[in-house]
Amino acid sequence: MATLEINDLHVTVEADNATKEILRGVDLTVKQGETHAIMGPNGSGKSTLAYSLAGHPKYTVTGGTVTLDGEDVLAMTVDERARAGLFLAMQYPVEVPGVSVSNFLRTSATAIRGEAPKLRTWVKEVREAMERLSMDPAFAERNVNEGFSGGEKKRHEILQLELLKPHIAILDETDSGLDVDALRVVSEGVNRVREGGDVGTLLITHYTRILRYIKPDFVHVFAAGRIAESGGAELADKLEEEGYESYVKGGASA
Amino acid sequence: MADNTPAGSTTDGAITVGQPADARVSAAPSYDVADFPVPHGREEEWRFTPLERLRGLHDGTAEATGGLRVEVTAPDGVTVQTVDRTDPRVGRAGKPVDRVAAQAYSSFEKASVVSIPKEAILTEPVRIAVHGEGGTVYGHQVVEIGAFAEAVVVIEHTGDTTMAANVEYLVGDGAKLTVVSVQDWDDTAVHAAQHTALIGRDATFKSVVVTLGGDLVRLHPRVVYGAPGGEAELYGLYFTDEGQHQEHRLFIDHDTPHCRSNVAYKGALQGQDAHAVWIGDVLIRAAAEGTDTYELNRNLVLTDGARVDSVPNLEIETGEIVGAGHASATGRFDDEQLFYLQSRGMRADDARRLVVRGFFGELVQQIGLADLEERLMAKIDAELEASVG
Structure with a gap:
């Protein structure tokens, strides 16, 4: 049973020659x-x-702990975290020129699984996963994220989620910039992975719209670098009606 | 009509600019070194080259003292000769265009001529292994292929040397010649050479230049068309490491109607003061109606401290052409790409290898020589191993 535990996490970032604290004690x-x-x-x-959970070098952890099944995540390199079962679907995944999607997926799967997937079953696995996400097969021969539309980038991220089968999936604003059709396709992808029951999901979003497709067990309101309020799905309804205003003000006076 | 496109970029923020067309050379081509002034480094054709690292090849002070071991393996029917400079084939493709090439032409003792008879279809490549044994060397090589013959010639350079040379390719009517020149020198070698191809009627010339080693390598591949219908494909691949200067200056002279040329050079750089220079000059003269040309240069900068100068230069004197284009771009393998690939489980070394193999893979496939494909990818892997490890 995979468990990600974040305790009193403090993170700073360097900006304009100054150190700025962004996370101020996340539990x-x-x-x-x-x-x-x-x-x-x-x-x-x-x-x-x-x-920070994925280990981006831009962020410095100044306090707190993160463990995955008791293992110290903060002591791991970025790739070790991924191999331990952490996956981050990025909001703005970068282009990787000269590397085809198909090569990228296979290299990733080999790294995560510890051995190269058998070619025959792998080709089928990828093709079926792409079909489920309504992706054109020609997509596999394009270079990673090169010339992808916003929707294509998000589908590609969720395709990786389906293929890499992480223990903990962090989805960073996966809904941003998607039209309703794309949001539905992407959400269905996330739900398929969730229904497997093996993954814990951290769904990061600004809008409540995606929560109509992906039902959360818990909703946390993030403000001023920490969790300001936690609740069930009903908390999202409250946010839908009232917005973040009360939290922003609260954050400013804190 | 001239199209001087500012292009290229450097990692330290400077941007190179296109050169004026009339400044391409500072002296007229000549066989005689005395016709060229000693370069001072500000001339258009020398401004990227660290002259002090040419060890006197450019100013007349480098005396021929060195040795070169050359082994030619040729299939039956191919003749290999050592000839004097009076041989009519020597100097036929064209004159030297800079002082170092003229120095080589003025200083070589004997030329080597590899001759593939007309209509011969070689099933095995001609292999020329050139091994530098130190010291200064001036060389001259001619590869001649008769009408309607087909051949692959592989020239491999290893060892240590300070060498200036001219290589001539005489491609007969309807012939198909593929030449692979690999510069796999020791990191101490200096190699400056002009490669001139004279392409006959309806002939095809394919050149693959692979530069991996050397302290300084400066190659000047040139294409001249002797009759209409000629086709030239020039591919290049370089991997410039810490402290290396690798310079490729191409010139395609379209002065004949209905000829084609296609250039694709790709380079990766890593390490402090790795410096790659790519100059792609294409001139379409008024007489060259029906010309079709495209040139491309791509660079991938893997680390800080490396520098690329990439200057495509297309000059068109007639509108009656099929097509003419060029592209140049320099990209960085940056921390965000590394983070993305690592976040998918790949170790940093594997991530870098994936990107570099992908970058060169497209070009290697385009070259279309199956056995070379594998050897090239193996060499690229070896370059990566050496640097990563």
Whole structure:
């Protein structure tokens, strides 16, 4: 049973020759099979949490602990975290010129699984996963994220989620920039992975719209670098009606 | 009509600019070194080259003292000769265009001529293994292929040397010649050479230049068409490491109607003061109606401290052409790409290898020589191993 435990996490970033604290004591536990929505206004630190967990070098952890099944995540390199079962679906995945999607997926799967997938079953596995996400087979021969539309990038991220089968999936604003059709396709992909029951999901979003497709077990409101309020799915309804205003003000006076 | 496109980029923020067409050379081509002034480094054709690392090849002070071991393996029917400079085939493709090439032409003792008879279809490549044994060397090589013959010639350079040379390719009417020149020198070698191809009627010339080693390598591949219908494909691949200067200066002279040329050079750089220079000059003269040309240069900078200068230069004197284009771009393998690939479980070394193999893979496939494909990818892997490890 995979469990991600975040305790009192503090993270800073260097900007304009100054050190700025973005995360100010985050506490959160995500268990296998659970879906946690993290919602909050722009600049509240939601994405910083996602990238800090994945190990992006831009962020410095100044305090707190993160463990995955008791193992110290913060002591791991980026690739070790991924191989331990952590997956981050990125909001703005970068282009990787000269590397085809098909080569990229196979190299990733080989790294994560510890051995190269058998070619015959792998080709079928990828083709079927792409069909489920309504992706053209020709997509596999394009270079990673090169000239992808916003929707294609998100589908490609979710395709990786389906193929790499992580224990903990962090989805950073996967809904941003998607039209309703694309949002439905992407959400269905996430739900297929969730229904497997093996993954704990951390769904980071600014809007409540995606929560109509992906039902969270828990909703956390993120403000000023920490979780300001936690609740069930009903908390999202409250945010839908009232917005983040009360949290932003609260954050400013804190 | 001239199209001087500012292009290229460097990692330290400077941007190179297109050169004026009339400044391409500072002296008229000549066989005689005395017709060229000693370069001072500000001339258009020398401005990227660290002259002090040419060890006197450019100013007349480098005396021929060195040795070169050359082994030619040729299938039956191919003749290999050592000839004097009076041989009519020597110097036929064209004159030297800079002082170092003229120095080589003025200083070589004997030329080597590999001759593939007309209508011969070689099933095995001609292999020329050139091994530098130190010291200064001036060389001259001619590869001649008769009408309607087909051949692959592989020239491999290893060892240590300070060498200036001219290589001539005389491609007969309707012939198909593929030449692979691999510069796999020791990191101490200096190699400056002009490669001139004279392409006959309806002939095809394919050149693959692979530069991996050397302290300084400066190659000047040139294409001249002797009659209409000629086709030239020039591919290049370089991997420039710490401290290396690798310079490729191409010139395609379209002065004959209905000829084609296609250039694709790709380079990767890594390490402090790795410096790659790519100059792609294409001139379409008024008489060259029906010309079709395209040139491309791509660079991948893997680390800080490396520098690329990429200058495509297309000059068109007639509108009656099929097509003419060029592209140049320099990209970085940056921390965000590394993070993305690592976040998918790949170790940093594997991530870098994936990107570099992908980058060169497209070009290697385009070259279309199956056995070379594998050897090239193996060499690229070896370059990566050496640097990563």
